[in-house]
Amino acid sequence: MVQTPAKPITYLPEDGFNQELIANVHPNDWINPAPAKEYDLVVIGAGTAGLVVAAGAAGLGLGLKVALIEKHMMGGDCLNVGCVPSKCLISSSRVVADMKNSAPYGIKPPANVEVDFPAVMARMRQLRAGISHHDSAKRFQNLGIDVFLGAGKFVSSSAITVEGAQLNFKKAVIATGARAVRPNVPGLAEAGFLTNETVFSLTEQPKRLAVIGGGPIGCELAQAFHRLGSEVTLIHKNGHLLDKEDPDAAEIVQKQLAADGMAFVLNAKLEKVEVTAGGKVLHYSNPTGKMGTVVVDEILVGAGRQPNVDGIGLEDVGVEYDPRRGVKVNDYLQTTNPKIYAAGDICMDWKFTHAADSAARIVIKNTLFSPFGFGKSKLSDLVMPWVTFTAPEIAHVGMYERDAKAKGIDFEVIHIPMSGVDRAIADGQTEGFLKIMHPKGKDEILGATIVADHAGEMISEVTTAITTKQGLSALSGVIHPYPTQAEVIKKAADAYKRKLLTPKTQKLLKFLVKLS
Secondary structure (H helix, E strand, O other), X not given: OOOEEOOOOOOOOOOHHHHHHHHHHOOOOOEEOOOOOOEEEEEEOOOHHHHHHHHHHHOOOOOOXXXXXXXXXXXXXXXXXXXXXXXXXXXXXXXXXXXXXXHHHOOOOOOOOOOOHHHHHHHHHHHHHHHHHHHOHHXXXXXXXXEEEOOEEEEEOOEEEEOOEEEEEEEEEEOOOEEEOOOOOOOHHHHOOEOOOOHHHOOOOOOEEEEEOOOHHHHHHHHHHHHHOOEEEEEOOOOOOOOOOOHHHHHHHHHHHHHOOOEEEOOOEEEEEEEXXXXXXXXXXXXXXXXXXXXXXXXXEOOOEEEOOOOOOHHHHOOOEEOOOEEOOOOOOEOOOOOEEEOOOOOOOOOOHHXXXXXXXXXXXXXXXXXXXXXXOOHXXXXXXXXXXXXXXXXXXXXXXXXXXXXXXXEEEEEXXXXXXXXXXXXXXXXXXXXXXXXXXXXXXXXXXXXXXXXHHHHHHHHHHHHOOOOHHHHHOOOOOOOOOOHHHHHHHHHHHHHOOOHHHHHHHHHHHHHO
16 A cells, blocks of 8 residues: 655744754654555544553563554643643742742842743743654664554544545544633634644733633643743632642632732633734623633633544544533443444543553553453443642542542541641641541541642652552551651551550550550
8 A cells, every 4th residue: 555645744833953852753754654554543633642552562572563643743731831831830930939039048039030031931842852763663663563644534333544544443542632712702713812832832921811711721830920920810710720739729829819919800700802902802701790800812712522532523423522522431431333432532531641550551451351341341440540730739649538528438538737747747738638538447448639839749659559459557667768748647557656646545554554
């Protein structure tokens, strides 16, 4: 069969760093290979889920024929417009905050912290380009995978077309991910707006920035841009930011954003946007019907994600989907077509890179190593932590209190403030806490929330405990280096052990003392 060239793409700004990125993740001189007669596995989408499925299947040394299709940039959102670039900006913004807030540490802050915004963005592009070889077309080709750059579409339950070529398969995986929701607000499209897919192409800092959406993406980027020097107004439809999180945790972050000087417009419905000589004017109303306006130079929409289900022929192969929730899968990540599976943002409520990675591993097992359905792995068996990378961070795993109440579980909560942890005191990072929830009378960990500057680095210990079914008693016996902020976990476990010190156990202990 004929080999076909990939369609070239551009990515702004067209500097050396982005040229390196494109050369890795969508080389414009790429020639798609001649398809094999049949593939054991064809994967549509080269984001985290697709990359892990393809690499995992091809890397087993079993001679499996694997094809990977990507219409835009390999690495997906995480590398190109998500985790990697956003954390680079957050890192720069935290340096600014540390410099401005150095006085309590005995360091005289500079009179003026000057942010070189173009340099901040150039650093981000440089680091992203340096990481991108891990997700490159060439690397995956070297793993023995046939990489096709172009738009894939199902044409039957055993074939996909891409750039005029037909790929026949035994099993297929949909990993096309999700994109930013674009609110249907009159005048918004005409005024122009940014999403996570375009904001990292900025080379000039917006003086006044409106961020629409008070969830994790909106709060992370709003805080970063505000600390870098933009005047940020965060507009949210509900009465509190991060309203899906533990309320006490969300309250700490909201107070920190307010202390940073950020403006909020809460309980707001965006009515229309218009462009004037003074800037982009956002008109909003509140539940009482009162109107208000915000005038900015740029608008950043961070109001959620929607799955990429269009144009891939799902209707033609009996794969059911919902335009908002994505592809319908069972607990084994199998779609309504038994030969086709899905993983990642296209089908899961957990829209995290690590969730996509974990789901991809389930798909590898269930598509290739579960004959007649035996030994399949379940998505519901995963213990999934997540982190909101504000300052302080919020990390969570397991149930929230509302979940336990809904299930009728009689539970107790252990609450340890970071102000009682010596290392947090030394670091000047005492705003936050650890909450661990357990059934009344049992040391099983039902869920945990950590609010701390490094909460994301701390939650894995609790996740490990839940995954391995280790309770608070076991954590109490784990030696934690002193002084570390993670010592808060041992303090919580010790607090549980102290609950066991009832009058009856005290009598037993006194008896043992007499015998010793």
